[in-house]
Amino acid sequence: MTSPNSTRKPLEKVLVANRGEIAVRIVRGLRDAGIRSAVIYSEADRQGLPVLLADEAFCIGPAPSNESYLRGEAIVDLALSIGADGVHPGYGFLSENADFARRCQAAGIVFIGPSPDAISKMGSKVESRRLMMDAGVPVVPGGRDPLPDLATATEAAGQIGYPVMLKAASGGGGKGMRLIRSAEDFPGAYRAARSEARASFGDDDVYLEKYIEEPRHVEIQVLGDHHGNVVSLGERECSLQRRHQKVVEEAPSPAVDPDLRRRMGEAAVQAARAVGYTNAGTVEFLLAENGEFFFLEVNTRLQVEHPITERVTGIDLVAAQLSIAQGEPLAPECYGVEPRGHAIELRIYAEDPYRGFVPSPGRIEHLRWPEGPGIRVDTGVYEGSEVTIYYDPMLAKLIISGADRPQVLARMARALSEIRIDGIRTTIPLYRALLEDEDFLAGRLDIGMLDRKMDGGELLPKERPEEEDLSLIAAALAHYEAGERRSARPAPSGGHRSGWRQSGRLAGVRGGSWS
Numbered sequence: 001m002t003s004p005n006s007t008r009k010p011l012e013k014v015l016v017a018n019r020g021e022i023a024v025r026i027v028r029g030l031r032d033a034g035i036r037s038a039v040i041y042s043e044a045d046r047q048g049l050p051v052l053l054a055d056e057a058f059c060i061g062p063a064p065s066n067e068s069y070l071r072g073e074a075i076v077d078l079a080l081s082i083g084a085d086g087v088h089p090g091y092g093f094l095s096e097n098a099d100f101a102r103r104c105q106a107a108g109i110v111f112i113g114p115s116p117d118a119i120s121k122m123g124s125k126v127e128s129r130r131l132m133m134d135a136g137v138p139v140v141p142g143g144r145d146p147l148p149d150l151a152t153a154t155e156a157a158g159q160i161g162y163p164v165m166l167k168a169a170s171g172g173g174g175k176g177m178r179l180i181r182s183a184e185d186f187p188g189a190y191r192a193a194r195s196e197a198r199a200s201f202g203d204d205d206v207y208l209e210k211y212i213e214e215p216r217h218v219e220i221q222v223l224g225d226h227h228g229n230v231v232s233l234g235e236r237e238c239s240l241q242r243r244h245q246k247v248v249e250e251a252p253s254p255a256v257d258p259d260l261r262r263r264m265g266e267a268a269v270q271a272a273r274a275v276g277y278t279n280a281g282t283v284e285f286l287l288a289e290n291g292e293f294f295f296l297e298v299n300t301r302l303q304v305e306h307p308i309t310e311r312v313t314g315i316d317l318v319a320a321q322l323s324i325a326q327g328e329p330l331a332p333e334c335y336g337v338e339p340r341g342h343a344i345e346l347r348i349y350a351e352d353p354y355r356g357f358v359p360s361p362g363r364i365e366h367l368r369w370p371e372g373p374g375i376r377v378d379t380g381v382y383e384g385s386e387v388t389i390y391y392d393p394m395l396a397k398l399i400i401s402g403a404d405r406p407q408v409l410a411r412m413a414r415a416l417s418e419i420r421i422d423g424i425r426t427t428i429p430l431y432r433a434l435l436e437d438e439d440f441l442a443g444r445l446d447i448g449m450l451d452r453k454m455d456g457g458e459l460l461p462k463e464r465p466e467e468e469d470l471s472l473i474a475a476a477l478a479h480y481e482a483g484e485r486r487s488a489r490p491a492p493s494g495g496h497r498s499g500w501r502q503s504g505r506l507a508g509v510r511g512g513s514w515s
């Protein structure tokens, strides 16, 4: 099989076109592989961890993404000028931008991801759906083509049978979607979906699917090399989402047995083959209550939740991406992979779960990550970091692994008892609450569960407990005192108060004592 990277060519220097925890993860992977790393950073990220850890760092512009991390042309020019032979886009930003991948290719730089053609095919939801239907991959029952007018659409909806879902042809991630439960609601929904699609994507094509009630979101990690090999590395369960934002993921899925895993894996490999997929990718499925599964879309990037697959397969996905990009065939350990043990990822966001998850920017006054058996923390921040409003509010991923789900849940409780983040609000209270939720503990999840429980006030009290308010006040006071000490006199030698001791004092505050 011939594709641009089927001849082996080692990478010497890779430019990481991203920020935060994923830039750190990729820089580490590059170091492990003996490849030099360079990162771009915006003026707001000058003090970030990627800048500290990479071999080289280059300021690409001011804080707003479209003046920095989204400047595709400037990033390719930079790569050329610093002698980088590869670009890793991470997730978000330019990672699923076919034009950017094409621009890299045209400049003779390896884009560490699939081909521009695969990216653009998977970017169109109708086109990917059509390709999957033709390849024999199960898709949600529904139409094959965009619906040109109301009459055609109404007729199609009647044939599929209510409830139905209207989706934007150029959509994804939930935008421009409309659920219609009965024929009388259809005309209004059709017009609304079209105008929303036009406003969001500059394309008002919409198509129809049967609505699947309370499914799970289960996705399959795949790898494809430049020699025609494609493998499945098993599934991730991603049903715990809040308004289309993933919150908790786990592998393996509590709902997937070996037979279903084999069938979903085969479907995912078929899907990847249908587009000549190379590098790491994820095939998303809806898994219905009755065990039927349906193709949803392909994410043509390394995903946020990739570490849980790393934990249960033992495969380093960034190492695999680099090896594939250098024209190497998939390593023998990528074949016939069965998950071993269990892993859960908690996304820690700088958001206030007691106030509708509003972003909570500010300075991280005290920070203590959990450690010990089965714990991995991927983050781009450290104590003293300033969390801004410019980017995604995810601070860190806490990845917990163990022999089985009960052990991972016990370790999750332990990790959450050790963790300490003061100065900003985070979603950690939600994770503590999940450990008391019977459905979560039993692995009974579906895509609507978190929103239902949050709206019903079932998981968190509507009001923040008083002790959590005290801890924020205490952090502010400690910061103020530290500033006083700094300006008054140098810290006495040997009398330095570590963040750990500070947080020990604050732990007392949480218990209600000011001593």
Ligand code: MV4
Binding pocket: 140, 165, 172, 173, 174, 209, 210, 211, 212, 213, 217, 241, 244, 286, 296, 297, 447, 448
């Ligand atoms: C669906 C669906 C139910 N039935 N399609 C949401 C994001 C987009 N990629 C597809 N989505 C859905 N499509 C049919 N026919 C339910 C969702 C959905 C969802 C899917 C995955 C993860 C979370 C979700 C939350 C709400 C709705």
